[in-house]
Each structure stands twice: as C-alpha cells, then as structure tokens.
Amino acid sequence: xxxxxxxVTPPAAPPPxxxxxxxxxxxxxxxxxxxxVSQWCGHGPILEEDIALSNIALDLVGQATMLLHLAxxxxxxxxxxxxxxxxxxxxxxxxxxxxxxxxxxxxxxxVRQFLFDVYSAVQFDALTRSAHPELxxxxxxxxxxxxxxxxxxxxxxxxxxxGTAESHGRVQHALNSLWRFTPxxxxxxDIDRAAFATGIGPDTAALQAQWISIVRDVVERATLTxxxxxxxxxxxxxxxxxxxxxxxxMLAEMQIVARSHPGAQW
Amino acid sequence: MVDxxxxxxxxxxxxxxxxxxxMDPEVPVLSVRDLGIVRNVEIDAGGAVTVTVTPTYSGCxxxxxxxxxxxxxxxxxxxxxxxxxTTFSPPWTTDWIAPxxxxxxxxxxxxxxxxxxxxxxVQLMRARPAVQCPYCDSFETEVRSEFGTxxxxxxxxxxxxxxPFEEFKAI
Numbered sequence: 532x533x534x535x536x537x538x539v540t541p542p543a544a545p546p547p548x549x550x551x552x553x554x555x556x557x558x559x560x561x562x563x564x565x566x567x568v569s570q571w572c573g574h575g576p577i578l579e580e581d582i583a584l585s586n587i588a589l590d591l592v593g594q595a596t597m598l599l600h601l602a603x604x605x606x607x608x609x610x611x612x613x614x615x616x617x618x619x620x621x622x623x624x625x626x627x628x629x630x631x632x633x634x635x636x637x638x639x640x641x642v643r644q645f646l647f648d649v650y651s652a653v654q655f656d657a658l659t660r661s662a663h664p665e666l667x668x669x670x671x672x673x674x675x676x677x678x679x680x681x682x683x684x685x686x687x688x689x690x691x692x693x694g695t696a697e698s699h700g701r702v703q704h705a706l707n708s709l710w711r712f713t714p715x716x717x718x719x720x721d722i723d724r725a726a727f728a729t730g731i732g733p734d735t736a737a738l739q740a741q742w743i744s745i746v747r748d749v750v751e752r753a754t755l756t757x758x759x760x761x762x763x764x765x766x767x768x769x770x771x772x773x774x775x776x777x778x779x780x781m782l783a784e785m786q787i788v789a790r791s792h793p794g795a796q797w
Numbered sequence: 798m799v800d801x802x803x804x805x806x807x808x809x810x811x812x813x814x815x816x817x818x819x820m821d822p823e824v825p826v827l828s829v830r831d832l833g834i835v836r837n838v839e840i841d842a843g844g845a846v847t848v849t850v851t852p853t854y855s856g857c858x859x860x861x862x863x864x865x866x867x868x869x870x871x872x873x874x875x876x877x878x879x880x881x882x883t884t885f886s887p888p889w890t891t892d893w894i895a896p897x898x899x900x901x902x903x904x905x906x907x908x909x910x911x912x913x914x915x916x917x918x919v920q921l922m923r924a925r926p927a928v929q930c931p932y933c934d935s936f937e938t939e940v941r942s943e944f945g946t947x948x949x950x951x952x953x954x955x956x957x958x959x960x961p962f963e964e965f966k967a968i
Contacts, residue, residue, distance in 0.1 A: 579952060583944035590948065593856025597885065652918045668886035672855060675888060675968050678918065679943055685921040745919055752921075 545729035550663065551605045552625065552722045553732050555615070556770055557654075558598030559626035562616055563778070564647060565591030566785050567634060576637055583683060587644070590676045597669045617789035621779045622772040629712040631769075631778040638691060638701035642709055645684035646746065650716050651677045653741040654733060662730030685749050692753025703755050710758040717742070718763050720770065806844040807876050813838060816848070819870045822862045823947050824965075826905040829863055833893025836884055845878035846871055851889045854948035854968075891949075891967050903931045908953065908964040928964050930955035940964070 569588035575581025599612035610618075630647060634640045655677055658670035691698040717739035719727075726732030750757050767773035789795075816830045816838075829835050829850070837849040848867055852860045864881045871879040891910035894902075899909035908931045914920075927936040935957025942952040943966065950963040 579942040579944075582946065582952070583942050586944035586948055589856035589858070590854060591856070593852075593854060597855055649919075656918060665885075668884075668888070669855075672885045672888035675890075676854060678920070679966075679968070681918070682920055682923065683943060685919065689921060749919070749921065 543729060545725055545731050547605060547607075549722055549725040549729065550731055551602055553726045554598050554602035554605060554666070555625040556627075556722075557658075558595045558602055558612075558615070559624050560630050560647070560651075561591045561598065562595035563624070563626040563781070564630035564644075565589075565595055566781060567630065567632075568640070568644070570634055571640065580637075584640075587680050587683065590673075590680065594669070594673045594676070597672075601665050601669065613789065617786045621774055621782055624772070624774065624778060624782070625770055626774075626778075627712065627715050628769045628775055629709065629716065631775060631781060632709065632712065633777055635705065636701060638698070639705040639709070641684055641687045641691065642702055642705035644680070645688050645749070646709060646713060648677060648681040648684050649742055649745045649749075650738075652681050653738050653745070657733035657738060661732065666731070688749060688755075689753045692750070692755040699754065702753070706750070706755060707758050711761045714761060714763040715768055715770070718768060718770075720768070722770075806842070807840060807846060807874075809838050809840060811874075812840070812846055812848070812871065812876075815870050815874050816867065819863070819866050822859050822866070824902070824905070824907065824949075826901045827894075827898055829867060831895055831898035831901075833895075834863070834889060835867075843878070844876065845880070846876055847880045847882060849882045849884050851884050851887075853889050857948050859947075889968075891965060894965075902965055906931050906962060907950065908962060910965045910967040913967045928953050930957055930960070931962055932960055933958040938962075 565588045568584050568591065571581065571584040572588070573581065575584055595616070596612050599615045603610045603612060603615055629643060632639075632643060635643075652674065655670040655674040659667055659674065661667040661670065688702060691702045693699070717735045719735040723732060723735055727734050747757055769775070813830065816835055817828050819829045821827045821829065821832055824832075832853070834850050834853060835848060836851050837847075839847045839849075841847075848871070850860075850864060850867065860883075864883075868879050868881050890913045892913050894910065902909045908928050911926060911928075925940075928938050928940065929936055930938050930953075933955060935955055937956040939954050939956070940951055941954050941961075945952045945963050945966075949965060949968075951966045953962050953964050954960075955962060
C-alpha cells in the first residue's frame, strides 16, 4: 500500500505479471469458495440458511468476475473472466488451500467461511488504498458485501460455539481441522513482496496481525479454543499451483459444461 | 416510439427521461434512475449516447438484463448509437435511492432501506433500529435473515400482522 513514511519518490510501476498474478490470487480465492458455497444450494439446514449461503456464493462469484475480468485486461492475451475460470487447469489456479476444502458439515462450512471472511475483510480494506485504481474500486465495492458475510459467519460461530455440546464440538473440530491452512494466507512470496513494494498489494504481515486479533476475539467469545500454531509446509504453495486433491475434482464439475460446449451462449 | 424522421442530436434531459421508464426487472416499481445505478449520461457531437451504470451487488444477475433494457429503450426512441458502460467507483449505496422511490417501495410491500452504515469491519450480533412493516406500519418486527430472495433484500417477520415481508437492505 502507499507508503506511510512520507516518501516523495513514487513507487516504481510493478511488472505486469505481478499485477496479473495478484489479481488471479484474489479472483481465484473468491471463485473457488463461491463454487464451494454454491454446492449448498438446495441442501441448507433451513430455508433461510439455504438462501443466505446461495446469496453469499453469488457475491463471491460476482467479486471473482470483476477481479478476473481485470486480470484478463492486464494480461492482454485476449482471455476474459470466463476463459480464466473455465479453461485453466488445476496447476494454473492461484487460490489458497483453505477455500478449496470440501464443505463438510455446516460447522466446517461456517468455520471455513469465518476464517476467510475475516481475511477478505482486512485484505479488501487494505486494497481500497491500492495504487491500482481499478483494484481499489473493486475492493471498496466488495468490502461492503464482505461485512455482511462476516456478520453471518461470525454470528453463526458465536451461536454454534456457545451453543450445545454437539454444536460446540463440531465447530471446535472444524477449527482444529482447518487451522493448518491458515498460515498460507500470509506466507508472502516474491509476487506478494513486489506487489507490496509497488503499492499494489497489502503488507501481508500487517494483514496477519489484524486477522489474528479479530479471529482470536471471536473464537474466545464463542467459548472455543484457538488451535496451536502450525508451521507452513515446505515447498510450493497453492498460490504457486500446488493444490490439495480436492481442487481438481471441484474444477472438473465446475468446468465440464463450458468445456463440453465451448463458446456456447444462453 | 421510433421516429424515423429523427435527425436532431438527443439532449441529456431526453435520455434521462427515457431512463425513467426503464424499470428494475426484480423490483418493477423502481426505475434504474430511482435506484441510483445510472451514474452518467454523455452525448457526443454526433449524437452517440454513452450511459454509465454501476451494479448494485457484484453478483447481481439482473445487471446484464438492466444494461440490455437501457440500450433497447434508448434505441427504441430512435437514437441510433448507444453504449452502456460499467463503473465500480464510487460503489453503489442504497443512500442514493430517492425519497419518492422509497415511498413506492413501501407501497409495493418492500420496507425501504435505512441509512447505510460505514462502521467497523466486525459488527457481530448487532442491534439495529427495528424495520417498519410495510403492511401494518408496526415496528414489532424482526430480521430473520440478512439474505433474502435477491441479493439486495433481507427477510423479515412482523409480529403485529404476523406476515413475512422483505426489506431492501442498507449497503
């Protein structure tokens, strides 16, 4: 983000691939989570919740559409948001591991959503100050929606955590299972460092501090226990294309119609 | 509406008047102008019209229909060249919905939005002012879900007249 030291030298323009990769990471997180959440449509525990999850999925896919459309423009290779969503293979997806994890029970879905919603809120909040004006505009628009999402997942976490022994046990188990995917959200690589240095993207260390303080507060209010820190696994990350076994299956389902009928209009 | 004799360059007032007749496909008592989603109308020297719109929610499926309806309505008035552009900045807010449009929403059975909040990132278990039932005017209501049948509405329940109703949610 724009420097806070009052430097008079504007940051150098970032290399195009840094902007493209940054937009892909942002867009793919929302596309993959949006598709995952859409799998609840028709299966929600109660009608209101079925509708809520479907609404949230729609917002996430809408945010992905804006981000991937911009990514395609920045890339300049003639790929639009549909080409990027439907005609890339698993190793070219740049989403984090957290969002591709299966829905599990309602507790897993809510915990996954809460951990991501807090991340998305602090990320978009920082990105409203991005040196890239179109990205800043998308962030400001999306942030309003994410505040609603966070209220939804956070309220559920409080109710389930501080609910019955059964609901408490389920969300604690979900938190324990998903916690190992959270360090990756803040593991900066060369792309993130270049994005930060050029004012395009946020300081991931600052995001992490903001994220953990919100997460810890809500988890404690929900009478849950924050799991112990886990080290990030060595080697390539999901942001660099190394995904869990779940993404390929999800993409097969998500992409089959577009790939079977390329160029179809309806 | 098509005037084959038309030669004059259209005026901005004329285009805005056409936009008053283009209704939201999901809330047909509100025009696209009432909703505040039309951000600009430009007309170049040759009479080509460019309308700039901003989506309500990023995933609102109605936006494509709305953009097409705007282009169709302007073309139907005999204006040969029209382009609809999208902008995301500044982001849409329900505060742009005009007072008379709010009254029409209520008459249609949808509680109009309160003021959009710009509070902190995290607002859990929030208490907010009671929504007034559009049917019986009671404030004895509850929000059942912030997410309704479309992205822009929440689901409410009136304890006064014991009816479900929708609220256009503030954003």
